[in-house]
Amino acid sequence: MPTSRFTFPGHNGQLSARLDLPEGPHLATALFAHCFPCSKDIPAARRIAGRLSAMGIAVLRFDFTGLGHSEGEFENTNFTTNVQDLVAASAELAQRGMAPSLLIGHSLGGAAVLKAASELANIQAVVTIGAPFDPEHVTHTFAHALPQIMRDGVAEVSLGGRPFRISNDFLEDVAKGKLTPAIANLNAALLVLHGPRDATVSIDNASEIFLAAKHPKSFITLDSADHLLTKSEDAEYAADVIATWAKRYIDLPRPAPPIGTPEGVLRVSEADPKGFMQDVQSGPHHLLADEPAAYGGTNKGLTPYGLLSAGLGACTSMTIRMYARRKAWPLTSVSVDVTHDKVHGQDAGSESKTKIDSFTRAITLKGDLDETQRQRLLEIADRCPVHQTLERSNHITTKLA
DSSP: OOEEEEEEEETTEEEEEEEEOOSSOOOEEEEEEOOTTOOTTSHHHHHHHHHHHHTTEEEEEEOOTTSTTOOSOGGGOOHHHHHHHHHHHHHHHHHTTOOOSEEEEETHHHHHHHHHGGGSTTOOEEEEESOOSSGGGGGGGGGGGHHHHHHHSEEEEEETTEEEEEEHHHHHHHHTOOOHHHHHTOOSEEEEEEOTTOSSSOTHHHHHHHHHSOSSEEEEEOTTOOTTOOSHHHHHHHHHHHHHHHHHHSOOOOOOOOTTOTTOOEEEEESOTTSOOEEEEETTEEEEEOOOGGGTSOOOSBOHHHHHHHHHHHHHHHHHHHHHHHHTOOEEEEEEEEEEEEEEGGGGTOSOSSEEEEEEEEEEEEESOOHHHHHHHHHHHTTOHHHHHHHSOOOOOOOOO
16 A cells, blocks of 8 residues: 655654555545554554555554654653644644544544544544543553652653653643543544453443443444454454444545446455455455465455355346346345356366366245246346356456556
8 A cells, every 4th residue: 555654743743654545546534543652553553554545545643742753752741642643643634635534543542532533623433442431541551650650750661561751740631531521522423442351451441431422333342352452363353343334434435437447446456465365445345355274365355266256146146136026026035155166177068178167056046936936037047147257258358557
């Protein structure tokens, strides 16, 4: 995916940002707030940005003041300054003609986007991942140092294996950062993602956020995921959920199809250059293609032949339904089981002496149909355009883009 790196002014110095852009039309923009005290480049953030950009949503990730490659001293930051940095990031995007409509926050970043949403225009949807209901919750990660911080005004603590200086101002600020009013008055759809086994921020926090919010709101469990979504499958699951959910609540205008291709262009791009997973994008629609784990893939999507079989099965079912509807026949449901094999041509009744592709369809028709109607619908299945395409010789033109 194309990437633009730049800095912009935060509440105290320049903030380092990364803007992940869609390869195709830009349909919307999301703003991502990372966890405490992480950075914009954690794996979960990368995967979520990749999935959203594949569906046309640009994603801005940036390092809060004093973290990653951003300027400023972490010691002088707090929850309020995080919210100020988010507002500054939104203003930067607006100046670029890309005002965000989706906010995503991880851990304390989730609390920050809930607080910032009321200060930002045009926000249509908000997502929290492992977020605390009370920002003061983060102090338990350095509880042993609280007496020293209150006594000396500042203390150095270890967070994620790195040293950070936490000031008493930070403690006082998070103690005042109550979220209930902000959540109750959230003028946007809300998606709460949380793992029941999250040992850093308990799932009780997600329940409180969800109960404080008004509809539309959704709550999705992340099952066995840890707080940082360190397992790739957990981060990819969260990314898929966010991408699917977001389409319902933010405006994603359908891009105009290229001239001469009224149904648009289907684009396939690598989702993981080290494996086989592919992003498949066609207009507003998105899915994954992959290979089974036994063949070196991650089994996150249909195989290429699975997608081909799906096209045959879907077209067959649609063709049968259209005919039964036109005839007003009592067909209540139709399902098509498709299997694909490589067989010797002669075994399939072909004159070919080499192996050919063989597709078998098992069609289930339900409803008060007589035998004549069932046989006619079986015949109609062969009129499926995809069936006819697969049966006749085809021509494929390949060129460099």
